[in-house]
Amino acid sequence: MPLSMYDVTVPAFLRAFANLSAILAKAEAHAKATGLDPNVYLQARLASDMLPLTGQIQRAGDTAKGCVVRLGAVENVSFPDTEANFAELDARIAKTADLLRGASASRLNDAEHRKVEMKFRDRTVTFDGRDYVAFYALPNFYFHVTTAYDLLRHKGLEIGKADFIGAFDRPETSAGP
Amino acid sequence: MPLSMYDVTVPAFLRAFANLSAILAKAEAHAKATGLDPNVYLQARLASDMLPLTGQIQRAGDTAKGCVVRLGAVENVSFPDTEANFAELDARIAKTADLLRGASASRLNDAEHRKVEMKFRDRTVTFDGRDYVAFYALPNFYFHVTTAYDLLRHKGLEIGKADFIGAFDRPETSAGP
Numbered sequence: 297m298p299l300s301m302y303d304v305t306v307p308a309f310l311r312a313f314a315n316l317s318a319i320l321a322k323a324e325a326h327a328k329a330t331g332l333d334p335n336v337y338l339q340a341r342l343a344s345d346m347l348p349l350t351g352q353i354q355r356a357g358d359t360a361k362g363c364v365v366r367l368g369a370v371e372n373v374s375f376p377d378t379e380a381n382f383a384e385l386d387a388r389i390a391k392t393a394d395l396l397r398g399a400s401a402s403r404l405n406d407a408e409h410r411k412v413e414m415k416f417r418d419r420t421v422t423f424d425g426r427d428y429v430a431f432y433a434l435p436n437f438y439f440h441v442t443t444a445y446d447l448l449r450h451k452g453l454e455i456g457k458a459d460f461i462g463a464f465d466r467p468e469t470s471a472g473p
Numbered sequence: 474m475p476l477s478m479y480d481v482t483v484p485a486f487l488r489a490f491a492n493l494s495a496i497l498a499k500a501e502a503h504a505k506a507t508g509l510d511p512n513v514y515l516q517a518r519l520a521s522d523m524l525p526l527t528g529q530i531q532r533a534g535d536t537a538k539g540c541v542v543r544l545g546a547v548e549n550v551s552f553p554d555t556e557a558n559f560a561e562l563d564a565r566i567a568k569t570a571d572l573l574r575g576a577s578a579s580r581l582n583d584a585e586h587r588k589v590e591m592k593f594r595d596r597t598v599t600f601d602g603r604d605y606v607a608f609y610a611l612p613n614f615y616f617h618v619t620t621a622y623d624l625l626r627h628k629g630l631e632i633g634k635a636d637f638i639g640a641f642d643r644p645e646t647s648a649g650p
Contacts, residue, residue, distance in 0.1 A: 438615030450519040
């Protein structure tokens with residue numbers, strides 16, 4: 297069984313979200329234990345024109361969701377960016393993970409040459425499915441997950457690379473045929 | 474032609490390194506133009522126990538190199554961590570990219586079930602090649618590339634997501650058979 301479009305996307309996204317949820321739980325627990333205002337974490341930014349933690353998590357979620365939607369593996373569901381606390385961010389991650397679990401593995405695997413049109417600020421780019429995954433979806437997804445981690449490290453949360461990489465078991469998926 | 478182990482690794486690594494080189498060139502040019510000590514960038518850290526920019530680039534390089542070496546696509550070459558300025562970091566990226574260009578696509582593609590043993594601080598984990606790529610090599614590679622970008626953004630360099638994602642053409646590779 298060769299590597300598939302599904303292999304490098306859905307299980308990897310689910311794993312990263314499980315890791316991210318555990319990291320956010322540590323941040324929330326630390327804020328509670330020390331009386332820190334949770335917004336010190338939630339609104340933290342590395343630069344004034346970069347998204348805060350909340351926005352990084354919303355964009356990580358939408359990049360994963362956009363990937364399976366654009367590749368025709370599941371219908372889109374719009375998630376408004378209204379999260380204002382840890383519980384709501386965790387729910388956002390959970391509903392994104394649910395949508396990913398419902399993605400069709402076979403449709404993803406058939407999408408290697410599907411045309412994916414992406415509109416950016418200054419241009420529209422047409423990828424085939426394979427390049428879209430390797431050159432856009434994965435780097436952009438890990439960009440936002442890493443920046444969420446980096447923000448919390450920068451704010452002094454005691455987490456390490458093991459929290460980012462996570463457990464090494466294959467996440468459960470219940471993808472349809 | 475389905476997605477392959479090669480597709481999601483070597484061309485993606487080369488693309489990210491090309492983007493990273495261009496970002497470092499902007500950092501160097503900005504330091505020169507403003508008289509800023511280049512070490513303000515090179516030694517920047519997001520937390521006292523995280524690697525500085527130089528270390529993030531060394532680890533990004535070694536993660537990519539380790540991926541093709543562990544999957545049997547090329548012989549290892551050891552690169553000592555001696556880089557102390559932008560020119561040396563760029564040379565480190567260039568020699569890593571050269572090694573990646575020499576990786577065998579067919580050997581990479583045959584390595585989906587190759588056992589990869591990784592020693593971590595507290596445990597040794599055995600992956601198959603596919604899980605190693607999807608769950609370790611890609612997330613860890615993008616972790617270090619993103620953190621390099623985040624460090625420079627945090628230090629005020631005027632770069633944006635377009636610099637991170639880069640041009641949307643497929644990088645030239647000259648992989649052997």
